[in-house]
Amino acid sequence: SGPLDCPPLPPTATPVVQILAAEAAATTRCFAAEPTTFNTYGGSWHAWASFAHAHGVAPLPAPPVLPDAESAALWVEGCVYVAILNPEDGRKNWKDLLTAFCLTFAGEPRATLLIKVVHTQAQGYVKQLYSLLQRMAPFRCRILVVHGYIAEDDYRRLVGIADYVVSASRGEGQCLPLMEFMSAGVPAIAPCNTAMRDYHDTRSGFVVHSSPEPTFWPQDPRQVFTTLRERIDWESLAAAFAESFRVHAEAPGRYAELSAGAIAAQRRYCSLGALEAPFGALLDALRQREEAR
Numbered sequence: 001s002g003p004l005d006c007p008p009l010p011p012t013a014t015p016v017v018q019i020l021a022a023e024a025a026a027t028t029r030c031f032a033a034e035p036t037t038f039n040t041y042g043g044s045w046h047a048w049a050s051f052a053h054a055h056g057v058a059p060l061p062a063p064p065v066l067p068d069a070e071s072a073a074l075w076v077e078g079c080v081y082v083a084i085l086n087p088e089d090g091r092k093n094w095k096d097l098l099t100a101f102c103l104t105f106a107g108e109p110r111a112t113l114l115i116k117v118v119h120t121q122a123q124g125y126v127k128q129l130y131s132l133l134q135r136m137a138p139f140r141c142r143i144l145v146v147h148g149y150i151a152e153d154d155y156r157r158l159v160g161i162a163d164y165v166v167s168a169s170r171g172e173g174q175c176l177p178l179m180e181f182m183s184a185g186v187p188a189i190a191p192c193n194t195a196m197r198d199y200h201d202t203r204s205g206f207v208v209h210s211s212p213e214p215t216f217w218p219q220d221p222r223q224v225f226t227t228l229r230e231r232i233d234w235e236s237l238a239a240a241f242a243e244s245f246r247v248h249a250e251a252p253g254r255y256a257e258l259s260a261g262a263i264a265a266q267r268r269y270c271s272l273g274a275l276e277a278p279f280g281a282l283l284d285a286l287r288q289r290e291e292a293r
Contacts, residue, residue: 076112076114076142076144076161077110077112078109078110078111078112079110079111079112079163079164079244079245079248079249080112080114080161080162080163080164081101081111081112081113081114081162081163081164081165081166081189081241081244082113082114082115082116082158082159082161082162082164082165082166082181082186083097083113083114083115083116083165083166083167084115084116084118084165084177085115085116085117085118085167086117086118086119087117087119087124087125087128087129088119088124088125090170090218091169091170091171091172091229092167092168092169092170093168093169093170093232094115094168095132096168096232096234096237097113097166097167097168097237098113098115098129098132098133098143099132099136099234100168100234100237100238100241101113101141101143101241102133102136102139102141102143103136103139103238104238104241104242105139105140105141105241105245106136106138106139106140106141107139107140108140108141108245109140109141109142110249111141111142111241111245112141112142112143112144113141113142113143113144113166114144114145114146114158114161114162115143115144115145115146116146116150116158117145117146117147117148118149119147122147129145146158159180159181159184159186160184162181162186163186163187163248164186164187164188164189164205164244164248165177165178165181165182165186165187165188165189165190166188166189166190167188167189167190167191167196168190168191168208168232168237169190169191169194169196169230170210170215170229170230170231170232171193171194171229171230172193172194172195172196173194173195174195175190175195175196178190178196178200179199179266179269179270181262182199182200182204182205182262182263182265182266183262183263183266183270184263185259185260185262185263186259186262187204187205187206187244187255187258187259187261187262188200188204188205188206188262189205189206189208189237189240189241189244190205190206190207190208191207191208191209191210191230191232192207192208192210193210193230194230198269199265199266199268199269199270200265201265203258203261203264203265204258204261204262204264204265205244205258205261205262206240206243206244207240208232208233208236208237208240209232209233209236210230210231210232210233210236211230211231211233212228212229212230212231213228213229213230213231214227214228215227215228215229
């Protein structure tokens with residue numbers, strides 16, 4: 001996604017984790033944001049550190065104190081992966097996404113995963129996120145979590161800094177964020193199941209393998225297994241991360257092909273040209289039916 005004008009990030013032997021609330025504008029490959037407090041998930045960091053010490057677990061370093069929103073900015077470099085998800089939506093499978101990324105890039109500081117959270121409350125997932133990262137430490141890749149809704153211009157900038165858009169979903173009815181990034185030429189790392197099968201394959205990015213498993217409908221209080229979802233092949237997800245990083249770093253021609261393939265896939269699937277003929281046929285059929293009455 002172009003040359004980097006941002007200063008390099010220092011390597012670290014501990015996880016680089018920042019939880020932020022998106023409020024401000026972004027610059028080229030730099031995403032400004034307003035920091036949110038780390039002590040909103042049912043106890044302060046100090047209470048969490050005391051709990052970890054009592055159970056013989058080494059806690060992560062205290063979360064950094066970030067500057068005011070006017071001066072806060074996220075500097076990203078290297079290969080940037082973006083995932084947009086609601087952590088409370090069980091389909092999104094964000095824990096597989098996070099573990100595969102962190103373990104694949106444990107020794108690679110040039111890899112960044114930016115998770116844009118679509119949720120109103122950070123309390124529901126921050127503790128789970130921090131606990132999961134602790135169990136995978138140390139690693140040198142970077143994890144950025146942007147919490148909150150952002151303006152349209154800022155969303156465009158977010159698309160602009162992405163080298164890959166990522167999904168490990170167990171099932172989708174559409175997955176609009178994936179389609180939006182692909183339409184802008186961002187290759188995808190995603191399963192080829194459910195709705196994603198209609199527009200994603202090896203021409204538009206990297207396919208994560210999956211297989212069906214029994215599950216229940218979310219609205220069923222009985223939780224009876226009456227349907228199926230897709231179980232993600234974790235090893236395939238990790239392999240896709242590794243190969244995508246190699247392509248980005250060593251094969252710019254292949255990356256350009258995938259970028260063009262992502263645009264072409266969405267043009268075939270949801271462009272006005274692709275929809276005009278079938279929608280026109282539908283309207284003609286309805287008009288003929290009305291006239292026949």
